[in-house]
Amino acid sequence: MSDSVAQWRIGEAARRSGVSAVNIRYYEKESLLKAHGRSASSYRLYSDSDIHQLRFIRLCRAMDMSLDEVRTLLALDWARKSDCDAARDALDAHLSHVRTRLQELHALERDLQTLRNRCDGSDDHCHIIAALHAQADAQALSAPRSAPAKRHV
Secondary structure, three states: OOOOOOOEEHHHHHHHHOOOHHHHHHHHHOOOOOOOOEOOOOOEEEOHHHHHHHHHHHHHHHOOOOHHHHHHHHOOOOOOHHHHHHHHHHHHHHHHHHHHHHHHHHHHHHHHHHHHOOOOOOOOOOHHHHHHHHHHHHHHHOOOOOOOOOOOO
16 A cells, blocks of 8 residues: 555544544554654644554454554565465464463353353342352462463453
């Protein structure tokens, strides 16, 4: 995509790209988008190419890609064979993360269904809330846990 003259202020770039102004600033800070010049009034200005790049970032983030994965894909050139291989490798790694997360979500679904089945609303007290309190107490009594697993994204 050819670069064009930076002409859009951040609000218009947000509207055209579907990315909020706050996220545009964040993506600049994270070096996913190069900050272009500013207008005479010191407003950030964005080109059509920047808006395309923001849409690309938004699409990748909608696919639950991490900022590092997006950064990797942005650095690739679709015309180079070696970059095609790198893009495929990046997607394979992301698929692995997604499959792991799916397994975690299926386990969570089973746990939630088991918890839900504890109470049908006919008793004097709620077995769901009682079970949640019991689990919270059990966690406090167990050995100190390491830091929670770091999410992929």
